[in-house]
Amino acid sequence: MCGRFALSLAAAEISDVLGVAAPEGYRPRWNITPDSPILIVRHSAEGRVAVLVRWGFLGPWMTEAADPGRQINARLETAVTKPMFKAAFLKGRCIVPADGFYEWQKQPGGPSRPFFIRSVDGSPLLLAGLWRRNRLADGSLIETAAIVTRPADPALASIHSRMPVIVPLELADAWLAPDADPAALASELVGRAMSSPSLLFYEVSRGVNDPRSGGPDLIAPVDATRSGPALLL
Numbered sequence: 001m002c003g004r005f006a007l008s009l010a011a012a013e014i015s016d017v018l019g020v021a022a023p024e025g026y027r028p029r030w031n032i033t034p035d036s037p038i039l040i041v042r043h044s045a046e047g048r049v050a051v052l053v054r055w056g057f058l059g060p061w062m063t064e065a066a067d068p069g070r071q072i073n074a075r076l077e078t079a080v081t082k083p084m085f086k087a088a089f090l091k092g093r094c095i096v097p098a099d100g101f102y103e104w105q106k107q108p109g110g111p112s113r114p115f116f117i118r119s120v121d122g123s124p125l126l127l128a129g130l131w132r133r134n135r136l137a138d139g140s141l142i143e144t145a146a147i148v149t150r151p152a153d154p155a156l157a158s159i160h161s162r163m164p165v166i167v168p169l170e171l172a173d174a175w176l177a178p179d180a181d182p183a184a185l186a187s188e189l190v191g192r193a194m195s196s197p198s199l200l201f202y203e204v205s206r207g208v209n210d211p212r213s214g215g216p217d218l219i220a221p222v223d224a225t226r227s228g229p230a231l232l233l
Contacts, residue, residue, distance in 0.1 A: 002164045005101040006030040020050040033211040042094040043176045057146035059084045063137040074146040088130040096127040103160040117201040128165035
């Protein structure tokens with residue numbers, strides 16, 4: 001699962017790092033929550049473009065933005081055939097850039113411990129996403145997205161059983177290409193899952209539990225003597 005993440009790139013850095021202009025309204029955030037705007041990179045007739053969409057994917061039949069069936073995640077194993085995501089996997093693939101993502105480790109008899117997972121070198125992660133456009137009951141249009149997930153790497157599985165699919169840089173063009181074979185893409189990503197960038201994770205403040213909180217302090221590690229970084233190789 002991926003229910004919170006961070007993206008701290010300044011608007012001026014978006015072009016340098018992602019090769020696209022930042023959309024109007026974009027701002028860095030360290031506690032990005034469901035139902036809020038997220039930046040995605042997708043294919044357009046003019047090439048790659050970055051836009052803001054709502055995080056909470058609506059199925060093809062949904063006509064309300066707050067439909068209780070909306071999804072923030074799509075499982076890689078089933079998204080290519082599931083009615084909810086099938087059309088988006090075919091023509092609505094996107095990339096969700098992130099500094100890293102949060103996961104919570106359940107504790108018996110106590111509150112869950114939040115962890116932040118990022119690349120070892122601090123470079124942005126390219127998370128696989130799906131997006132679609134719906135016409136709502138009031139006639140307005142809305143664009144929404146979900147982050148694609150897979151079973152977690154063994155070291156990360158001690159925190160949570162699933163993690164976002166990280167698109168290797170060399171597969172980014174293929175993931176965004178509108179004419180790519182979705183089944184082949186899914187198979188390729190499953191096969192390449194263990195070759196995702198080296199990651200590290202560490203415990204962070206429970207301040208991230210509050211969706212109203214923000215700021216770079218949220219991704220700072222807590223007492224290193226209790227939870228130092230661990231490498232995923």
